[in-house]
Amino acid sequence: MSTYISIKDAASFLSVSEQRVRTLCRAGELDAQKSGGSWIVQGESLEKYAAMTASTIAEDHPAYNVPKMSTTKPIALSFFSGAMGLDLGIEKAGFDIRLACEVDKYCRQTIAYNRPNTALLSDISQYNALDIRTAAKLTKQQDIDLIIGGPPCQAFSTAGKRQGFNDDRGNVFLKYIELAIELNPKYIVIENVRGLLSCPLEHRPHDQRGIDFPDLSDDELKGGALNFILNMIIKAGYGYSFNLYNSANFGTPQIRERVFIVCARDGSTPPFLTPTHSEGGEHNLPRWKPLRSCLSNIEKHDHLHFPEKRLKYYRMLSAGQNWRSLPESFKKEAMGKSYYSGGGKTGFLRRLSWNKPSPTLVTHPAMPATDLCHPDVERPLSVQEYMRIQEFPDDWCLAGPLIQRYKQVGNAVPKSLGVAVGKLILKLLRGESVRAIPNFKYSRYKNTSHIDWLSEFGKRKSAAQKKCA
Structure with a gap:
């Protein structure tokens, strides 16, 4: 597909509802534009999205085009x-x-x-x-x-x-x-x-x-x-x-x-x-290269979200800080029962530092004990930021839903x-x-x-x- 097609045809191609296609267009998941008040979808973008979100397992196959x-x-x-x-x-x-x-x-x-x-x-x-x-x-x-x-x-x-x-x-x-x-x-x-x-x-x-x-x-x-x-x-x-x-x-x-x-x-x-x-x-x-060296000029961010009860505390923290930097009156409230557990607990309510390398990326950046919050923004690191830190090319396409894409990059060797x-x-x-x-x-x-x-x-x-x- 090299041309733009209608929402109805795109929905039929993906086997989803027309409303779902509109949602994908608004979210930027599909390359689409408005025409006369309705969305039209770029065909190649649709094929790429279908390939990356398919539920079937890619078939076994031999090597192709082996050089002499x-x-x-x-x-x-x-x-x-x-x-x-x-x-x-x-x-x-x-x-x-x-x-x-x-x-x-x-x-x-x-x-x-x-x-x-x-x-x-x-x-x-x-x-x-x-x-x-x-x-x-x-x-x-x-x-x-x-x-x-x-x-x-x-x-x-x-x-x-x-x-x-x-x-x-x-x-x-x-x-x-x-x-x-x-x-x-x-x-x-x-x-x-x-x-x-x-x-x-x-x-x-x-x-x-x-x-x-x-x-x-x-x-x-x-x-x-x-x-x-x-x-x-x-x-x-x-x-x-x-x-x-x-x-x-x-x-x-x-x-x-x-x-x-x-x-x-x-x-x-x-x-x-x-x-x-x-x-x-x-x-x-x-x-060592700091986090700042790899996170500029990223056009799109696909990311999970922190619950509002955690965002309350992240708004009190700056880059490089964690729960220990909260005002004393909020520490126990923020940590709950974990406040009394052993260990350093440095992964709780952790904003990353611009001036140091990232800590080890995990497969889920929004788990309470291993938070990987952006240094400045109130959200976890995005998949695209994960890819930059793990040094994947920007054009490397990851298959599957959001949490599976995090998992693939989080498990990788840099x-x-x-x-x-x-x-x-x-x-x-x-x-x-x-x-x-x-x-x-x-x-x-x-x-x-x-x-x-x-x-x-x-x-x-x-x-x-x-x-x-």
Whole structure:
């Protein structure tokens, strides 16, 4: 559709009421204009809206328009691709993302719309190595340069029940490792949350611990899940390194920390990612990017709303403040029962600061304990602002209703962190040297590199063995 059509025809095309189409026109969801007192809708805008809000799951399909071998970039396959935040960074570094694998229907629509030539598969547990190669149009003999994936993190999250591999999502984590090893790429990258560093493989209830019970096994120790994963990697002949990386150190205007395990088929220990920024300009690097650097010139804002009872307090706060900056007489009233709970509670009634990176984006910016309020306006951050902070292109189209679009962006890996991963792998593929910055503070936490983590896990094992003896 390249012309304007009537409200009646638009309603028929979308299978909604004419009143709903008028609402979409007034809200700016459709490219429309008034003609003789009635709305007319631009056809291409209508098709785009239909594609982004469809309830059907995008179909599996192989890679299309695969370039000839002589011009092919290094090949990367992506699993648990989400809205492709990490993939966009890997792609920018110079890789051909030949395949995406994602089960969420809205993410699948997003992938299919923005990268229609990329092979698309769904549930990773349904495929073997041959299926993957066939979809990516790779022969059995063709080498894969990189496999990347961030298996579901909820099973390991410090905010969850820490079920580890006993959770179904943990099982697909193991499926990813097994499949990646079978595909035998030159490099495997595993992305996950900080909780992976301390999650046991098997959780023993606390009422079954102590002198009257057997000592904890390796799998039951803190870090048992990661120890299990590393043993799988070593057994397959891969070398590895890992660390917890703050995305602000790589140019993202957001403090977001993720574990990256980089595995090398040649058995070597890959170097750490090369940071491009530092908090205070240490190591002669530029300072962290503030929120102000990315939120200008946004034409349209799709956003949730705060309830009026919270807006009352936001009107009393300035950029960078939270509930603690309220007048003393309003603090208990604003916080209710949460006033007496422990912890810093810094996410309650939180206005973001223009002069600092954003805190970690969550999947819902208007939850009471993790508010992400605009520095100046009485509303949560918009989806478009989420996209800027996570470094998605402005023209990247997100499928689904508003809350699903927030979720897709909130779950993503920032693009700059993906670029850093891609550049590291590209240098290793080319045999180029990688810049190391001694004593760089990659995150806010201690003992997060493979060197420190292995030392700490060894101490826990020794303590358990001494107790047993």
